[in-house]
Amino acid sequence: MPLERTQESGVRSQNRGPAVHLDKLVKRFGDFVAVDNVSIDVAQGEIFGFLGPNGAGKSTTIRILCGLLAPTSGSATVGGFDVSTQPEDIKKNIGYMSQKFSLYDDLTVQENIEFFGGIYGVSDEKLPERRDYVLKMAGLEGKRSALTRELSGGWKQRLALGCAILHEPPILFLDEPTSGVDPIARRNFWHLIYELSGAGHTVFVTTHYMDEAEYCHRVALMYGGRVIALGSPAELKTSLGAGHLLNLESSNLLGAMAALENKPGILDVAVFGGGLHVKVDDPGAAIPAIYKILQDAGIHVMTLDSITPSMEDVFVGLIEKEEEKKAA
Amino acid sequence: MNLRRTRAIFRKEMLHIIRDPRSLVAALLQPLIMLMLFGWALSLDVDHIPAYVYDQSNSPQSRDLINAFQGSRYFSVTEVTSYHAIEQAIDKRQCLMGVAIPPDFAKQLGQKQPTQVQLLLDGSDSNTASIARGYAESIVALYSGQLQAPVQTAMGNSPARVSAEMRVWYNPDLLSQNFIVPGLIAVIVMIIASNLGALTIAREWENGTMEQLLSTPARPSEVAFGKLFAYFVVGFVDMVIALVVGVFVFHVPLKGSVLLLLVSSCLFLFGSLALGILVSASFRTQLLAYQMGSFISFLPAFLLSGFIYSISNMPRVIQFIALFVPARYYMNIARGIFLKGLGVRALWFELLLMVFYCVSVCYFTTRKLRQKVA
Amino acid sequence: MIRKEFIQALRDPRMRSMLFIPPLLQLLIFGYAVNLDVDNAKIAWMDQDRTPESRELLSQFQGSGRFNIAGFPDSERAMQKMMDGSQVDAVVRVLPGFGRDVVRGRATAVQVLVDGTNSNTASIVSGYASQCIARFSNQAMQKQQKTKMYAATAESGPVHMSMPSVDSRTRVWFNPDLRSRNYFIPGVIVNIITLVTLSLTAMAIVREKEIGTMEQLMVTPIRPPELILGKTLPFVVVGLWDMLLVLAAALLLFHIPFNGSFWLLLGSAMLFLLTTLGAGLFISTVSQTQQQAMMATMIFFQPFFMLSGFTFPIRNMPQVAQWLTFFNPVRYFMEIVRGVFLQGSGVEALWPQMVALAFFGVTILWLSVQRFHKQLE
Structure with a gap:
C-alpha cells in the first residue's frame, strides 16, 4: 500500500x-x-x-x-x-x-x-x-x-x-x-x-x-x-556482554540441559523453542567441549551452530543480569 | 475556549446520546412517569373523607347536623346503627372519622342546654386527620351558632359575631397539582443531571477515551462545555415537555412571564448539568458516579427543597443543609412565576443565586477536569 | 453456593457499607425531612383598627401556639411583598371599625389572606385561623352575655339564662398527637426494605453477568433453582437485618409507638421479600450492566412507591389510579406496617393484605424465575 x-x-x-x-x-x-x-x-x-x-x-x-x-x-x-x-x-x-x-x-x-x-x-x-x-x-x-x-x-x-x-x-x-x-x-x-x-x-x-x-x-x-x-x-x-550464542538441537533436551549446566566455559543454558540456547565465552573451544560432554552423557546432538542472538535473547539476558545485580 | 473544538465535542456527544436509545428513553421516561403520577394521580387535597355517623337521637335536630356534614364536600357520610360499627370501620380503615350523636341530643337542645357530639378520628395519617378534624369541628361550631342566633334575637340581644373571611391567594381552589407540577420541573432537571450528566465523563474514563481526549489540544473547559451543551439540548426538551404538559394537560395556571420562566429554568438546568459533570469527573466509575449523582442532586431536590415537604418544619440542622440546595431556590422562582405571577423585581435574589450557581459549578467542573490532566 | 454469596457480600467493603449506611441515612433524612405537620405557621398581622379588641384578637392568635407572627406590615404594598416573597403563610387583616363593631355587638369579619401555593399548608393554616377567630368570637359573646346578665340581675333579681350549644369532643385514635412522623417512619421502613433488597439482588446478578462469572457458574453442575436460591437468600437475610436496624432506630431515635406484634411484622416482611427478590431477579434479566440495573430499579421503584399511599393517600387518587394500586404489592405491605405500628392490628384485621402479598410474591417470583431460567439456556 x-x-x-x-x-x-x-x-x-x-x-x-x-x-x-x-x-x-x-x-x-x-x-x-x-x-x-x-x-x-x-x-x-x-x-x-x-x-x-x-x-x-x-x-x-x-x-x-x-x-x-x-x-x-x-x-x-x-x-x-x-x-x-x-x-x-x-x-x-x-x-x-x-x-x-x-x-x-x-x-x-x-x-x-x-x-x-x-x-x-x-x-x-x-x-x-x-x-x-x-x-x-x-x-x-x-x-x-x-x-x-x-x-x-x-x-x-x-x-x-x-x-x-x-x-x-x-x-x-x-x-x-x-x-x-x-x-x-x-x-x-x-x-x-x-x-x-x-x-x-x-x-x-x-x-x-x-x-x-x-x-x-x-x-x-x-x-x-x-x-x-x-x-x-x-x-x-553484539553488546550482549561477553559471550556468544549457540543453538543446540537434541532428542533429549532436558538431559542435555542438565549435563551442560555449570560446566566450565558455559555461561548459560536456556530452552528456546525446540532447542537449547547455550551461551559460551569462546565458541571455538566450546563447540568441541559440548560435543564431548553430551557424548559422554549418551545424548545425541542433531545440530549445534553459532547463531546471532534475537532481541528476546538480548532482553532476557539483560534482565537476568539486572536481577543478579539486585540479588547481590 | 476554542469554538471549533467545543463544537466537535458537542457533535460527538449528541451522537452518543442518539446511539444509546436505552439510556435516553430511561432519562426521558422517568420524568414523564413522575409528571403523570403527580399531575394526575397524587394529591394531598382532602375531600370526601369517609365518615360514619351513629345517630342515637334520630330527631330533626340531629338530622340537621348530619345534613350539614353531608352538604360539605369534605365528607361523604354513611349512617350506621351502632357505636361498635364505627369502631370496626376505623379498625378496618373503611372510614376515617366517626360522629356519634347522643340519645338526649334533641332533648338537651330543646331545653336550651349545652350538649356534645363525639368525633372519633383515625389519626394514623396525621395530615388528613388534622384537616378532617378542622373541617368537622367548624361544621359543628357553625351549627351551634345557627342554633343560638334565633334564641339571642328572641332575647333582644345582638350578639357580636366575628367571622373569618378567608381569601386564598395564588391557588384559590387549593389544588395540590398547582403546587407540585412547577416544583416537579426542578426534580426532573435533577434526574437528567444524575442519569445522563453524571455518567458522561466516568464513561470516558472507563472506556479509556478520556486519556485519548486529554492528549489532544482539547481543553478541559471545551470538553465540559461541549458535553454540557449536548445534555442541555436533552434537558431543554424534557423541560419544555414538562411545562407544556403542566400547563395544557393539568391546567396549572401560568400567571407570570414565560420568558422569565424559561431563562431561569435554563440557568438552573445548565448549573445542574454542570454539577452532574462535576460528579462524573470526580468518580471514575459509572456506577459510583450514578449513585453519588442521585445522592447529591436528585435526593435533595426531592426531599430538601420544599418540593412536597415544607422546609420550615424540618429540624434546624436540616434547615441549614437545605440552604445549600439550589433546587429550593429554583422552586421559589418556578412557583413564583407560575402561581404568583412574580417578575424580576420580586425574584432578583433567587435569579442572582441561579447565576452564581451556574458560574461557580462550571468553574469547579473545569478545575476538576484540569486537575486530572496534571 | 449460599456461603459464597454471603462471603462475597461481606468481603466487598462497598457491599458491607451498603448494609448499614444507606438504611440509616435514609431513615435520618426521611425521618427528619418528611413531615407534613404545620407546627408554626408564619403569619403577618396587619392591624388597621388598633383598638383593645384588635389587640385581644392578636393575643388570641399568639396564645394558640400555632402561629408565629413574622411581621406587622403597615401598608398594602408591604403586605403584598411579604406574600410574594413567601415570607409568610398568611396575613390576618383587621379592618378599621372592628373594635367598634365588636363592642356594639354587630357582626363583623376578620380578613385572612392565605397563600394557597402549598395547598396542604394552606388548608391547615386556614383551619387554625378560623378556630382562633371562632374562639375569639365565642369569648366576646360570652363577655357581653355576662355584662348583660349583671345588668339584668341588678334590675330585677336573678334571671335563668341558658343557651343551646353543641360542642364537639374529639378523640383521636392511634396517633393522638397527630404527629406525621408516626405515620411516615413506618413507611420509610417499607421504602428501605424495598430499595435495598431490590437493588442489591438486581446488582448482584448483573455483576456476575458483567464480570463473566455467571458463565463460569453455569458450567458447574449447579442447578438453576440452587443458583437462584443461593443468589437471593443472602438478600432475604440482608433485608430482614435492615428492617431490624431501622426498626430499632425508629423506636429509639424517633420514639414511634409500636402497638402490634413483632412476629406479625416479621412474617409479613418475609412475604413481601418474595416480591422484591422476584422483581430484582426480573430487573437483572433485562439489564446488561450494573448501571442499567440501577436505573431500571429506580424506574420500577418510583411509581410503585408513589402509588403505595406513602405520602399521598390512596383515597385522594382518581378512581382508575385507585384500582391500579390493587396491583401494587408495596401498598399492601405499607398498610400492614402502618397497621402493626399504629393500630396494633393483628392477623384478623390484616389477613387480606397478607394474602395479597403472598399471592403477588409467589406470582412475581415464579414469573421471574421462568424468565431467568430461559435466559440461562
Whole structure:
C-alpha cells in the first residue's frame, strides 16, 4: 500500500533539535518510583522503540511526554516544547495512541475521524482531504459508515492511528499499539509506521513484542523504571556482554540441559523453542567441549551452530543480569 | 475556549446520546412517569373523607347536623346503627372519622342546654386527620351558632359575631397539582443531571477515551462545555415537555412571564448539568458516579427543597443543609412565576443565586477536569 | 453456593457499607425531612383598627401556639411583598371599625389572606385561623352575655339564662398527637426494605453477568433453582437485618409507638421479600450492566412507591389510579406496617393484605424465575 509522498509534505517541524529529549526524568507515585532518572534523545524521523516488561515504566514515560502526567523531577521536551510548562503546545504537535483501544465505539468510522479532526483543529477545507487520506491509509474506504465497535482489532488499530495523524503531527506516540492484534495485522501496522517515518514523522513506540523491536531504528530497554540498554537492535545484540550464542538441537533436551549446566566455559543454558540456547565465552573451544560432554552423557546432538542472538535473547539476558545485580 | 473544538465535542456527544436509545428513553421516561403520577394521580387535597355517623337521637335536630356534614364536600357520610360499627370501620380503615350523636341530643337542645357530639378520628395519617378534624369541628361550631342566633334575637340581644373571611391567594381552589407540577420541573432537571450528566465523563474514563481526549489540544473547559451543551439540548426538551404538559394537560395556571420562566429554568438546568459533570469527573466509575449523582442532586431536590415537604418544619440542622440546595431556590422562582405571577423585581435574589450557581459549578467542573490532566 | 454469596457480600467493603449506611441515612433524612405537620405557621398581622379588641384578637392568635407572627406590615404594598416573597403563610387583616363593631355587638369579619401555593399548608393554616377567630368570637359573646346578665340581675333579681350549644369532643385514635412522623417512619421502613433488597439482588446478578462469572457458574453442575436460591437468600437475610436496624432506630431515635406484634411484622416482611427478590431477579434479566440495573430499579421503584399511599393517600387518587394500586404489592405491605405500628392490628384485621402479598410474591417470583431460567439456556 504505497502512499503518495506529496500528501506527506505537510509534516513540518520548526524545531531543529531532537524531536524528543528527556533529561533525568523521574516520576514517583508515593514510594513507588515508576520512572527513575531517564535521559534519552530521539532524533527527528526516527522510529524509537521503548521495550520492557509490564510495569517497567514505559506507559508512564509516554504519558509524561504527552502532557498527561507531570514529572516529579527532571525535564523533557517534545518538539522543542517543555512538558511541564508548555503542555498545550505539545498537544498540538503530537499524535497519541493509548494502550487500550480508545476511539468511540458507538460512532462510525467517519464520525470518529471528523471528531478528532475537529478536536485537532483541522480546518473545514482540509478535513475532507485528510479524512480520505486516513481512510485510504487504514484501508477503511468501504467501511466509513460502519460503527467502530463492529470493526475487528486490526482495523480498529489502523483507525486509531489514522485519527492520531489527522493533523499531521511531527511526533507520534504509540503505546503498545499492537497488543491483542493478530500477527498479520501487526505486520501491516508496522508497514504503516515505516511509511509514516519515511514521510518525516518521528515515531515513539512502546511494545513488549520482541520481534517488533527489530523494526525500530533504535530501542531503549526499560526495567524497574530505568533504561538498562539503549542502541540500535544490531548494537544491542553484539553488546550482549561477553559471550556468544549457540543453538543446540537434541532428542533429549532436558538431559542435555542438565549435563551442560555449570560446566566450565558455559555461561548459560536456556530452552528456546525446540532447542537449547547455550551461551559460551569462546565458541571455538566450546563447540568441541559440548560435543564431548553430551557424548559422554549418551545424548545425541542433531545440530549445534553459532547463531546471532534475537532481541528476546538480548532482553532476557539483560534482565537476568539486572536481577543478579539486585540479588547481590 | 476554542469554538471549533467545543463544537466537535458537542457533535460527538449528541451522537452518543442518539446511539444509546436505552439510556435516553430511561432519562426521558422517568420524568414523564413522575409528571403523570403527580399531575394526575397524587394529591394531598382532602375531600370526601369517609365518615360514619351513629345517630342515637334520630330527631330533626340531629338530622340537621348530619345534613350539614353531608352538604360539605369534605365528607361523604354513611349512617350506621351502632357505636361498635364505627369502631370496626376505623379498625378496618373503611372510614376515617366517626360522629356519634347522643340519645338526649334533641332533648338537651330543646331545653336550651349545652350538649356534645363525639368525633372519633383515625389519626394514623396525621395530615388528613388534622384537616378532617378542622373541617368537622367548624361544621359543628357553625351549627351551634345557627342554633343560638334565633334564641339571642328572641332575647333582644345582638350578639357580636366575628367571622373569618378567608381569601386564598395564588391557588384559590387549593389544588395540590398547582403546587407540585412547577416544583416537579426542578426534580426532573435533577434526574437528567444524575442519569445522563453524571455518567458522561466516568464513561470516558472507563472506556479509556478520556486519556485519548486529554492528549489532544482539547481543553478541559471545551470538553465540559461541549458535553454540557449536548445534555442541555436533552434537558431543554424534557423541560419544555414538562411545562407544556403542566400547563395544557393539568391546567396549572401560568400567571407570570414565560420568558422569565424559561431563562431561569435554563440557568438552573445548565448549573445542574454542570454539577452532574462535576460528579462524573470526580468518580471514575459509572456506577459510583450514578449513585453519588442521585445522592447529591436528585435526593435533595426531592426531599430538601420544599418540593412536597415544607422546609420550615424540618429540624434546624436540616434547615441549614437545605440552604445549600439550589433546587429550593429554583422552586421559589418556578412557583413564583407560575402561581404568583412574580417578575424580576420580586425574584432578583433567587435569579442572582441561579447565576452564581451556574458560574461557580462550571468553574469547579473545569478545575476538576484540569486537575486530572496534571 | 449460599456461603459464597454471603462471603462475597461481606468481603466487598462497598457491599458491607451498603448494609448499614444507606438504611440509616435514609431513615435520618426521611425521618427528619418528611413531615407534613404545620407546627408554626408564619403569619403577618396587619392591624388597621388598633383598638383593645384588635389587640385581644392578636393575643388570641399568639396564645394558640400555632402561629408565629413574622411581621406587622403597615401598608398594602408591604403586605403584598411579604406574600410574594413567601415570607409568610398568611396575613390576618383587621379592618378599621372592628373594635367598634365588636363592642356594639354587630357582626363583623376578620380578613385572612392565605397563600394557597402549598395547598396542604394552606388548608391547615386556614383551619387554625378560623378556630382562633371562632374562639375569639365565642369569648366576646360570652363577655357581653355576662355584662348583660349583671345588668339584668341588678334590675330585677336573678334571671335563668341558658343557651343551646353543641360542642364537639374529639378523640383521636392511634396517633393522638397527630404527629406525621408516626405515620411516615413506618413507611420509610417499607421504602428501605424495598430499595435495598431490590437493588442489591438486581446488582448482584448483573455483576456476575458483567464480570463473566455467571458463565463460569453455569458450567458447574449447579442447578438453576440452587443458583437462584443461593443468589437471593443472602438478600432475604440482608433485608430482614435492615428492617431490624431501622426498626430499632425508629423506636429509639424517633420514639414511634409500636402497638402490634413483632412476629406479625416479621412474617409479613418475609412475604413481601418474595416480591422484591422476584422483581430484582426480573430487573437483572433485562439489564446488561450494573448501571442499567440501577436505573431500571429506580424506574420500577418510583411509581410503585408513589402509588403505595406513602405520602399521598390512596383515597385522594382518581378512581382508575385507585384500582391500579390493587396491583401494587408495596401498598399492601405499607398498610400492614402502618397497621402493626399504629393500630396494633393483628392477623384478623390484616389477613387480606397478607394474602395479597403472598399471592403477588409467589406470582412475581415464579414469573421471574421462568424468565431467568430461559435466559440461562
